[in-house]
Amino acid sequence: MDRPRKMLIQMSGCPGSGKSTMADLLGQSINAVVIDHDLIRSFFLHNDLFFEQAANLAYPFQWVLAEDMIKRERNVIINSTCNYDETLNQGIVLARKYGFNYRYVECRVHDIELLDRRLRNRIPLRSQRTGVSLPPTDANDVRHNEDFQTIFKRWTEHPCRPDRDAIVVDSSTEPEQCLESILKQIVPSIGVTNKEECNFELSGP
Numbered sequence: 001m002d003r004p005r006k007m008l009i010q011m012s013g014c015p016g017s018g019k020s021t022m023a024d025l026l027g028q029s030i031n032a033v034v035i036d037h038d039l040i041r042s043f044f045l046h047n048d049l050f051f052e053q054a055a056n057l058a059y060p061f062q063w064v065l066a067e068d069m070i071k072r073e074r075n076v077i078i079n080s081t082c083n084y085d086e087t088l089n090q091g092i093v094l095a096r097k098y099g100f101n102y103r104y105v106e107c108r109v110h111d112i113e114l115l116d117r118r119l120r121n122r123i124p125l126r127s128q129r130t131g132v133s134l135p136p137t138d139a140n141d142v143r144h145n146e147d148f149q150t151i152f153k154r155w156t157e158h159p160c161r162p163d164r165d166a167i168v169v170d171s172s173t174e175p176e177q178c179l180e181s182i183l184k185q186i187v188p189s190i191g192v193t194n195k196e197e198c199n200f201e202l203s204g205p
Contacts, residue, residue, distance in 0.1 A: 007032065007075045007186070008066070008100045010091040012082035013107035014155040015129055016115035016122075018171035018178070022107055023079040025179045030186070033069045035062050037080030041127035051139045054127065063090055070098045088160050104162050105182055107171035112152055114172055 007030065011019045020036065027034040040061055044054035062080060069076045082088055088104070095102035109115050116132040129135050133148045161168075167185050169178040 005099065005101045006070070006073060007103060008070065008091060008095040009075075009077045009103045009105055009186075010082055010088070011077060011079045011105050011107070012159060012161070013171065014081070014109070014115065014152055016118040016132070017107040017109045018118075018175065019079055019081075019107050021175050022105065022169075022171065022178055022182070023077050025175055026105070026182060027077050029179065029183060030075050032075035032077045034077045034079055035065050035069070037062050037078070038125045038127045040065075042125040045126045045138050051127075051136065054138075058127075059087065063094065067094060067098075070094065070100060076100075083155060083160055085160055088162060092162065102165050103186060104166045106159055106161060106166065106168045107178070108156065108159075108168055109170075109172045110156055111172060112149065112156075115152065 009026065009032065011023050013019045020038075023034050023036075026032065037058055041054045041058040044057055045051065049057070059080070062078060066076050066078055078091055080087070082091075082104070091104070092102055094100075112132060119129055119131050119134070122128075124130050124136070126138055127136055129139075132152055135148070167182055169181050171178050
């Protein structure tokens, strides 16, 4: 029997929606390498780059890491905001180039107050905001023409989403519940019939 195709999963969702929690749980379930955009950007900030410089370097660097892991036949999860067509298309093109199954996983939370509580209660990396209206400290010199409430509402109501291969979960619920919903939609696409078999099949070298 042919081995299941490997996967590239692109996370999406506004800050506080639970992307990182879901990426980590999903990575454990399918034995995937999680590439964390905020970790990369924070590394550059710790090395005294300006916020926009760090952002401009973090995106291309995450794709370099992703392609390297794909060449090593690893399942890959890209944990970054996916607010622009360019970012979305890079994931799709990379998966297609190496014959990987592509899935887009969007974590959605409509309650702005819940997002704000989550952001205020977490321990942030330097690249992360600490509230809906509280950008990262290093981003104080970045100017916005809109208030952050409006920006978050646009991210929630008008996400950058592909026409196909999209999985959307209500991440205001328990993470384990979201994980089960995602796995039920992923497992059939890799040629197995249940989560336990998925874990087994994807745990090889």
